Structure formats: C-alpha cells, structure tokens
Amino acid sequence: MLHSGVHLTRGQIASRLGITRSTVSEVLTDLQEEGAVVVSKVTHSGGRGRPAEVLCANPGAARYIAVDYSHTRVMACIANSTGQVIASGTASYSPDDGWERRCRAGIELARGLEGDDVHFGALSRIAIGLPGPNSATWDSGLPSATRAEPFHMVSARIRELFSQAFGVGIMVDHHIRLAALAEASAGRATPIRNLVYLRMSTGIGGAVISSGSVAQGAHQQAGEIGHFIVQLDDDALECRCGRRGCLETVASIDALARDWAHLKGQAPDRAAFEAAAAERDPDAVALLEVAAQRVGRVLAMAVLVSDPGEVVLAGEVPRYLPDFVERVQAALWPSVLSTQHVPVRHSNLGEEAGAIGGIVALMAQQRATEPQKEASMSPNRLEVTGAPRVG
Ligand SMILES: [Zn+2]
Numbered sequence: 513m514l515h516s517g518v519h520l521t522r523g524q525i526a527s528r529l530g531i532t533r534s535t536v537s538e539v540l541t542d543l544q545e546e547g548a549v550v551v552s553k554v555t556h557s558g559g560r561g562r563p564a565e566v567l568c569a570n571p572g573a574a575r576y577i578a579v580d581y582s583h584t585r586v587m588a589c590i591a592n593s594t595g596q597v598i599a600s601g602t603a604s605y606s607p608d609d610g611w612e613r614r615c616r617a618g619i620e621l622a623r624g625l626e627g628d629d630v631h632f633g634a635l636s637r638i639a640i641g642l643p644g645p646n647s648a649t650w651d652s653g654l655p656s657a658t659r660a661e662p663f664h665m666v667s668a669r670i671r672e673l674f675s676q677a678f679g680v681g682i683m684v685d686h687h688i689r690l691a692a693l694a695e696a697s698a699g700r701a702t703p704i705r706n707l708v709y710l711r712m713s714t715g716i717g718g719a720v721i722s723s724g725s726v727a728q729g730a731h732q733q734a735g736e737i738g739h740f741i742v743q744l745d746d747d748a749l750e751c752r753c754g755r756r757g758c759l760e761t762v763a764s765i766d767a768l769a770r771d772w773a774h775l776k777g778q779a780p781d782r783a784a785f786e787a788a789a790a791e792r793d794p795d796a797v798a799l800l801e802v803a804a805q806r807v808g809r810v811l812a813m814a815v816l817v818s819d820p821g822e823v824v825l826a827g828e829v830p831r832y833l834p835d836f837v838e839r840v841q842a843a844l845w846p847s848v849l850s851t852q853h854v855p856v857r858h859s860n861l862g863e864e865a866g867a868i869g870g871i872v873a874l875m876a877q878q879r880a881t882e883p884q885k886e887a888s889m890s891p892n893r894l895e896v897t898g899a900p901r902v903g
Contacts (some may be wrong), residue, residue: 519567519568520567521555522540546571546633548633552567552568553568572629573634574591574592574599574626576591576636578690578868578874579638580687582866586618588618592799595875597868603617606851615670615673618640637682638681638682639681639684640671640683641688641689641867641870642667642686650728650743661893664732667684683877684856685732690866690872690884690894691719691826691859691865692721692869694869695859698868705821706721707824708811711826712828716737717738718738738758739751742757743762749761759806765829766780766782768796768829769842772784772785786832797833801833807825807843808843809843809847815852819852820854823855823857825856830858882903
C-alpha cells in the first residue's frame with residue numbers, strides 16, 4: 513500500500529487492510545528496521561490521544577534495480593517503490609569483453625550506487641536488459657563460447673550470477689524490448705498498445721508491442737528487424753549475427769561511418785562521419801537518405817505483420833538528418849495498406865530508455881504478483897501498464 517506513494521498512520525493502514533492494529537504494527541516495525549518504511553511526520557489530533565506517526569515508503573530505499581547492457585557499456589538505474597530513479601551510473605567495457613567481465617562490471621556498478629541516501633535493505637527484484645543477438649562470449653570455463661549462443665542460455669547464466677550477488681528475483685530480457693516498453697508507457701497517462709520500435713545506433717534492434725504486450729517469440733527474438741537481409745550480393749558484409757547483408761551492416765552508425773570513409777578515401781572514423789553529417793556533407797547526406805529508404809522498406813514488413821498505431825525510431829542515426837524520420841515514412845507508406853499509414857516519429861527517451869523500461873517491467877511484475885509472495889514471481893512477460901513514475 514505504501515509502495516504506491518501514499519502517507520498513512522498505522523491506524524489508517526489497519527482499517528484499510530481490515531486487520532488488527534497490533535498485526536500492522538508488528539509488520540511495520542520490521543519494515544522500519546530494514547529501512548523500507550520511514551516516519552514522514554507526526555500528527556497531533558488535538559485531543560488527549562497520543563500523537564500519531566504518519567508513515568511512508570522510504571524514498572531512499574532501493575526497491576528495483578535495472579541493469580542495461582549495450583555492446584560497449586552497462587548502465588544501472590536504482591528506483592524506489594514508487595518507480596522514482598534515486599541513483600544511476602554507467603561503466604564502459606570493450607566489445608571484446610566476455611560475459612563474466614560484463615556481469616562483474618554490472619554488479620560492481622550497481623553495488624557502488626548504494627550509499628548514505630540509497631540503501632538495498634528492501635530490494636525486491638532486478639531487471640537485466642541484454643543486447644541481441646548475443647554478441648559476446650563467456651571469458652572462460654563455460655562450455656559454449658560461440659557468437660551464436662542462444663539468448664536463453666546467456667540469460668540463464670547472467671540471471672544466476674546476479675541472483676548470487678543480490679539474493680533477489682531476476683528477470684532478463686532483450687534491452688530493446690525493455691526500451692520499447694518504456695517508450696510505450698513511461699510517464700504516459702494512456703500507454704501505447706500497438707507499437708513498432710527500431711533503435712538505430714552501433715547496432716540496429718527492434719521490438720514490437722502488440723495488444724499491450726511486447727512480443728517475445730519462441731526463441732526470444734521477436735522484433736529483430738535489424739537483421740532483415742537487405743544486401744544479397746557478394747560484397748555484403750558480415751553481421752554480428754554471423755550472416756551477411758543485414759540492415760545493421762548498412763544502416764548502423766559503424767556501417768555509415770565505414771561507407772562514408774570509403775567514399776572519402778579515409779580510415780573509418782565515427783566522429784568524422786558525425787561531423788560531416790552535421791555539416792551536410794553531400795556524401796554523408798546521400799548515405800543517410802539511402803539508409804532511411806532501406807529502413808522504411810524493412811519496417812513495412814513489421815507494420816504489415818503487427819499493424820501498429822505508430823512507429824518509433826530511437827538511437828543516434830535518425831538524428832543525423834533533419835528529415836530522416838519523414839524519409840523513412842515516405843519509404844514505408846507505399847509498401848503497407850492505406851489504413852496502415854501510421855506516423856513515424858522520434859523516440860521521446862534517451863540512452864536510459866532500456867533501464868527505465870526495466871523498472872517499468874519490474875513494477876508491472878510486482879503488481880501482478882501482489883499480494884502473493886516473491887516466490888510466485890511470474891515468468892518474463894512484458895506488458896504495457898499504467899503510468900509508473902520514472903525519473
Ligand atoms: Zn545480422
């Protein structure tokens with residue numbers, strides 16, 4: 513009850529729950545001892561009765577941790593029971609680092625955020641977002657060390673390591689799916705129930721929200737729009753998924769920077785390409801226009817399959833060209849039914865979207881399992897829910 517952010521006296525809590533005041537006091541004393549509940553003020557009724565303590569959830573008590581892994585860095589956000597982010601941080605690693613090192617970095621990062629104002633005594637659960645398809649191996653000692661290790665195998669091991677470190681329930685999902693969940697629900701009075709989401713950064717990842725649920729798929733890979741093959745010739749480049757010619761190999765930041773450097777006879781340099789795009793260098797603009805067209809055509813398939821209400825583009829690439837989104841829309845519309853001429857727009861959230869989505873997912877899971885205990889934590893199922901207060 514207090515987790516919803518209300519302030520109540522012991523008497524008010526007892527009458528709302530319909531249980532005795534002594535039982536309520538016993539439970540609240542335990543919660544106060546573990547730091548989950550604090551006294552927000554003391555009220556005097558004016559009569560001869562004892563002053564009543566008004567209790568609320570401790571705003572500094574960490575309830576949820578969301579850990580978001582990209583190919584090069586891990587971000588951790590700590591949220592209290594109302595969903596407010598009370599601490600966050602990032603740590604970088606090499607794309608060549610295996611999952612043991614990445615897990616260690618994530619665990620150390622999260623632990624390092626505990627301090628005077630933030631404590632983990634009432635921690636309830638942790639969400640971990642992973643990039644996919646799996647781009648890293650395990651550093652040592654584990655049987656599979658291939659790039660193609662299935663998502664569920666990687667996620668099971670990561671879940672185990674975090675569970676040992678924190679002793680709470682862990683959910684693991686694709687970080688783009690969590691970001692899409694944040695886009696659809698964080699801070700919104702009315703969540704978006706049908707959405708196609710594409711993040712164009714150093715990789716290209718997608719997610720589809722259909723009838724309020726984020727599609728997971730039989731192999732946890734629903735929405736991998738970035739791995740639609742758009743180039744079939746012999747020059748097609750190898751993708752991190754192990755195949756050739758995926759959208760990601762022609763429209764990600766690295767791909768665009770590489771192609772632009774090739775045109776200029778220079779070594780690939782992301783910063784130089786970004787500067788050229790900002791200065792409207794004709795070669796950079798032409799590459800981005802082709803990328804927008806390809807993205808629009810690939811998105812058409814996702815729109816035909818899922819019939820979304822809108823399409824959202826996240827990541828750095830759509831920001832390189834002022835009319836990138838309009839160009840994607842212009843390429844998309846002729847390839848879908850006229851009733852599916854849905855708007856294409858920029859994401860409202862930044863780099864923290866994956867972590868915020870993790871908190872959104874944990875809060876939904878918490879609501880779904882209450883009043884049962886933690887043991888009955890449901891399997892991962894990401895659903896668009898009300899409007900949790902995040903950030
Ligand atoms: Zn691929």
